[in-house]
Amino acid sequence: MTNTEIVSLKGVTVIIGESAVLEDVDLSIDQNDFAAVIGPNGSGKTTLLKVMLGLLTPGVGDVKVFGTKAAKGRKHIGYLPQHSSFDPGFPISVFDTVLMSRYRGFMTRISARDRTAVEWALEKVGMVELANRQIGSLSDGQMQRVFLARAIVREPKLLLLDEPTASIDPEMQNSFYELLEELKSKMAIVMVSHDVGVVFAHVNKVVCLNRKLFYHGPAEGAADVIEEMYHCPIDLIAHGIPHRVLHKHKQR
Amino acid sequence: MELLKYEFIRHALYASVLISVACGVIGTYVVIKRITFISGGISHASLGGIGLGYLLGVNPIVTAIPFSLLSAVCIGIINRRLKVAEDTAIGILWTVGISLGIIFIDLSPGYAPDLMSYLFGNILTVPTGELVVMLVLDLIIISTVGIFHREFLAISFDEEYSSAIGISTERLYFLLLCLIALSVVVLIKAVGVIMVIALLTIPAAISKRFTYNIGKLFLLSTLTGVCCTVAGLWVSYMLDLASGATIVLVLGTVFLTVSLVKN
């Protein structure tokens, strides 16, 4: 199977207010990639995903998604935002929230196929029982699962996940990684996470970001860069990877 | 029932139904997207259009249409393009619109008959021509919502995510504001520019306590609108009170009762 490039960033610089949030970032994501984006708070990870989605247009640099403008690539992208701002009293059920994400363009109708996809996605995140609940009545973790369902229901070719495991319980985390293992043969996945140890066991590419791109390549080579970037030794990474899930706070 | 033999009562009843369709459908979006005050801004600004009607010597309802559409677009542009805070944009438009209205009326020859009915509403004086205008506006509103319902729902829920799934969020937001402008015109005769927001918010706010299904919300808000305006009409007729204010008071009472009972 050929591994074609689906996202290409060249010399991307994003300036918000006075300061550069991303500076001269070159990045490419291939169709079979499962990539982790890591970096300290405020390092521009969310910004990077928004650039790929075309929600932010960089002042300088070139962004190509599926060979075209980022905004046009959106129909093949599933997105789980880090934060969603919506009214918790909004009159919509869990099912309809996920269904909303099957939007394919102007004047398209909701089909039986769309409904099946929603059922499948809710099943994958273990939310079938709550399908008829009003969205605001869920807990944060349940909400996060629904938003994950909302991202995968699009059957995307590229899945962008911004800290997907925040506020998800350990059981769901396990099934979450199982789900990603299942999905990664069908789509490229780019995932922002601080959960470095766990993530490294699954991904084939690591993107280390702190305003500039510090590293971009296989997980094995990332350890030193990460230590430098976080300004503290991160034991779990210094040793064998992948396929080893280490405890985050290793005792010395 | 014998009241129905009066033409003005029949007209008032037709008007109630036409009003309720606008407030049931567009009011639902106003409530769920939380743009009550933008709608208030648009409705007050439409006084400028009414003043223009006096100045030009045409039916003020007719001049109110382009004027409120224009103010809807302006409020959108001030807010989204010029990056002015929403409440500031509303404040500017609200007062500028009213000022224009006052100046236009000032400049008009003679005095302004019926001005009070545009300010505070008088559902008992709706001529056939205006009923037709209201009907046409309702049809435009319903068909546009029919076409763009999915998009409107999505941008009401979360604008950023809507953009992420490929919806032209800003354009649809402007379109929604224009539909609000049209409903304002439909509602002016009932409660006047000052109280239009009552009809745009209260029926939907009442109905939202009973369902979280948007389709049912449209229907229930429309029904609530019909019942409350007809009840208000009847009370105002019996007690000889101003119809617009009575309708708003009936809506307010129902809202309060429902809120208390539902808690």
Ligand SMILES: Nc1ncnc2c1ncn2[C@@H]1O[C@H](COP(=O)(O)OP(=O)(O)OP(=O)(O)O)[C@@H](O)[C@H]1O
């Ligand atoms: N709307 C904004 N206005 C001003 N500055 C912003 C805005 N959005 C982001 N920034 C700045 O851009 C930088 C990068 O933000 P971003 O959200 O991409 O970081 P992040 O890597 O996702 O952080 P976190 O790990 O906390 O989620 C931050 O320094 C932030 O202050």
Ligand SMILES: [Mg+2]
């Ligand atoms: Mg972030």
